Amino acid sequence: xxxxxxxxxxxxxxxxxxxxxxxxxxxxxxxxxxxxxxxxxxxxxxxxxxxxxxxxxxxxxxxxxxxxxxxxxxxxxxxxxxxxxxxxxxxxxxxxxxxxxxxxxxxxxxxxxxxxxxxxxxxxxxxxxxxxxxxxxxxxxxxxxxxxxxxxxxxxxxxxxxxxxxxxxxxxxxxxxxxxxxxxxxxxxxxxxxxxxxxxxxxxxxxxxxxxxxxxxxxxxxxxxxxxxxxxxxxxxxxxxx
Numbered sequence: 378x379x380x381x382x383x384x385x386x387x388x389x390x391x392x393x394x395x396x397x398x399x400x401x402x403x404x405x406x407x408x409x410x411x412x413x414x415x416x417x418x419x420x421x422x423x424x425x426x427x428x429x430x431x432x433x434x435x436x437x438x439x440x441x442x443x444x445x446x447x448x449x450x451x452x453x454x455x456x457x458x459x460x461x462x463x464x465x466x467x468x469x470x471x472x473x474x475x476x477x478x479x480x481x482x483x484x485x486x487x488x489x490x491x492x493x494x495x496x497x498x499x500x501x502x503x504x505x506x507x508x509x510x511x512x513x514x515x516x517x518x519x520x521x522x523x524x525x526x527x528x529x530x531x532x533x534x535x536x537x538x539x540x541x542x543x544x545x546x547x548x549x550x551x552x553x554x555x556x557x558x559x560x561x562x563x564x565x566x567x568x569x570x571x572x573x574x575x576x577x578x579x580x581x582x583x584x585x586x587x588x589x590x591x592x593x594x595x596x597x598x599x600x601x602x603x604x605x606x607x608x609x610x611x612x613x614x615x616x617x618x619x
Contacts, residue, residue: 381557383617385497386505386532386550386578388541388564391586393493393606394484394518396422402480407473414462422477425449425456433509437540444535445509450478482514486522487585493606494524500614502561505530507550509540542572551577559617563601563609571595579616583609 387393403411404418411421429449436443453474457465497504506526508515512533519526532549539546547562554560562573565586574580574597581601582590590602600616603609 381555381559383500383502383559383561384505384554385502385561385563385581385613386507386573388562388566388569389506389508389515389518390484390510392563392565392583393486393490394515395487396426396484398483398485399426399480402483403477406476406480407469410468414460416460416462421456421460424460425453428452428456428459434540434542437534437538438543442535442538442540444511446478446481446511446514449481450474453477482517484518486518486524487606489605489607490522491524493610496607496610496614500610500617502614502617503530505532505550505553507532507534507541507547507562509534511535542568544572544576547573547576547578561613561617563613567591567595570599571597574598581609581613 400419400422403422408418411418426449429445429452432452433443433445433448436448454465454469457469462468494504506515508531510533512528512531515533516526516528516531534540534546537546537549541547551560560578561581562570562578563581563583564570564573565583567582567587567590570580570582580597580599581603582599583606584590584602584604585606601609601612603612
């Protein structure tokens with residue numbers, strides 16, 4: 378009989394990885410042009426990637442899954458228009474768009490990621506990743522931050538062709554664990570971790586990105602809530618031992 382083991386699956390981008398470098402790269406590339414329309418780089422960056430995530434998700438749930446980066450590229454000019462730029466293609470170029478997207482590859486790990494993962498592993502957990510990103514780019518964030526993350530514990534939604542938070546997207550992770558194993562999902566996106574709980578995980582939510590959990594629309598129980606990654610990791614370990 379196999380011994381029950383504790384596992385924790387992380388969302389990566391937005392949770393263990395910050396968007397700060399992406400916003401900074403946008404500012405360096407097109408910041409002055411954006412400000413001429415009273416748009417900050419962070420306002421545009423957040424709106425742009427949120428618009429891309431919307432279309433990415435809609436494509437996925439209608440059985441037309443695409444990788445995220447081409448979708449991000451496709452909605453660049455539309456996002457500018459929606460934010461009030463009347464003729465985006467006359468002011469912004471495809472080269473600028475591509476330079477901004479390149480900033481997505483420069484994202485950096487959040488403070489405390491190393492200690493967070495060490496705490497969990499010392500507590501007996503096997504750490505996994507489930508992401509909508511492509512493996513090369515996302516694993517590069519760890520390599521650039523000097524942290525080794527095993528490729529065999531890295532799961533991408535591109536493999537199944539179903540994007541988070543569709544409940545089916547969490548199955549490839551759940552299927553790797555035994556029936557008696559502890560199965561935790563940790564994220565800084567409430568939409569993600571709450572869906573994972575509905576799919577069968579125990580939930581751990583970190584407020585480091587969103588701050589406001591919007592609990593009025595996400596009713597699933599979070600067994601752990603913390604303001605930083607290290608505290609979240611320790612609370613997961615403590616909860617698993619109770």
